[in-house]
């Protein structure tokens with residue numbers, strides 16, 4: 001009996017760590033990312049898919065550019081931006097002329113992001129604003145409604161207990177026809193994020209319920225698919 005209890009407890013601890021402590025509170029995930037931010041940064045260098053220009057362009061950059069146009073006033077929001085992988089890719093692209101707002105809960109992740117930004121020239125630095133924020137409490141303010149050309153949240157939705165409510169806020173901020181780009185865990189592992197609506201059917205239903213149209217799912221890494229959808 002004791003062995004069973006110990007094994008079940010170990011299994012439970014493994015599950016909590018696997019889900020990055022996100023079932024306890026957002027403070028848990030903040031704590032983990034503050035500690036492991038440097039190790040997270042290595043991930044980009046180890047997995048070839050993250051460095052593949054064709055894939056990055058097709059799944060991320062081109063859809064954001066198509067949604068943002070060439071205007072310098074267009075705004076892209078990078079939610080749960082981490083160390084800034086996506087925002088930095090976008091800033092590298094000379095066709096992107098818009099502004100970026102990036103949000104994350106972890107100061108450790110944002111510090112690394114800021115170091116990357118410091119290497120950019122002043123013009124580019126001025127186009128990006130970084131905020132430390134908990135997306136569980138994140139709300140669209142009245143003046144920000146219909147203000148944004150594209151929003152992305154990559155590799156993070158499955159860690160957010162308020163994922164459906166957050167999608168509602170995202171819908172409010174986007175301009176009509178604007179892009180919402182997100183990732184979901186591949187079907188093989190989506191079921192392990194209990195209650196987070198990450199399976200293909202659940203996420204499509206959720207996005208449709210919140211008003212998004214033209215939902216397309218693309219295969220990306222061994223762990224994640226990419227979703228493009230648009231505000232009506």
Ligand SMILES: C[S@@+](CC[C@H](N)C(=O)[O-])C[C@H]1O[C@@H](n2cnc3c(N)ncnc32)[C@H](O)[C@@H]1O
Pocket residue numbers: 026029030033079080081082083084085086103104105106109133134135136153154155156159160
């Ligand atoms: C797997 S990383 C993904 C980072 C980045 N989007 C990327 O694709 O490289 C998950 C990120 O989500 C952030 N995150 C998790 N829960 C959050 C919350 N409640 N509010 C804000 N950020 C959160 C973490 O701090 C971490 O930086």
